[in-house]
Amino acid sequence: MFDLTPKDLKGRILGVGDGPASFNAELSAKGGQVVSIDPIYKFSGKEIARRIDEITPVMRAELNKHVDNYLWNDFSDVGALVTCRTSSMSIFLEDYENGIREGRYLEGALPRLPDSGFYDLALCSHLLFLYEENLNFEFHISSLLDMCRVSDEARVYPLVNQAGRPSRFLNPSLRRLYEAGYQCDIVQVGYCFQRGANEMLVVRRT
């Protein structure tokens, strides 16, 4: 999603809206420095596990309903995808209590991130732009600026909405970020599961 290089992975990384993903657990186990911020981290591991059990059948049904919205290259079918996601969430859950103690999972939310230091890279996947029907433009621009406040570089993926169309907030966000003195690049990435979701936004200080 973010075309992360070995050099990127050596830096201090902030994952915004990481939820029950395994990135933090897996990179931390390899000696990387990652902090994840998400509102769900106010819940215990047991509560998150219960919620995962509730939503897994819903996720499976939704994917089956909209199977043509996705490209089945990385995953052969819905079953393979659900197995992969379930395995990622298990890795997260195994790491969660330890990660909380180590300060790697912090409760917090955009548009104002809690102060937890400064990062080389702030990443946000499957939240901004994708859920443009639920999150308004002011939320988007405040969130992007806040990710830039706490990092040298922010990357956001994908740039399409849930219908797979380019988000209507992308161009206005680019304008506001340029005006605020940031350089923005839209970069093609190697990962594409949702149709049309093959680009990330990269924002850097100029």
Ligand SMILES: C[S@@+](CC[C@H](N)C(=O)[O-])C[C@H]1O[C@@H](n2cnc3c(N)ncnc32)[C@H](O)[C@@H]1O
């Ligand atoms: C669709 S999930 C994406 C999880 C992960 N980033 C991924 O790509 O698999 C969206 C995540 O955003 C989190 N979220 C919702 N509102 C948020 C906010 N205002 N600030 C930060 N995260 C938020 C949710 O709790 C959830 O974990």
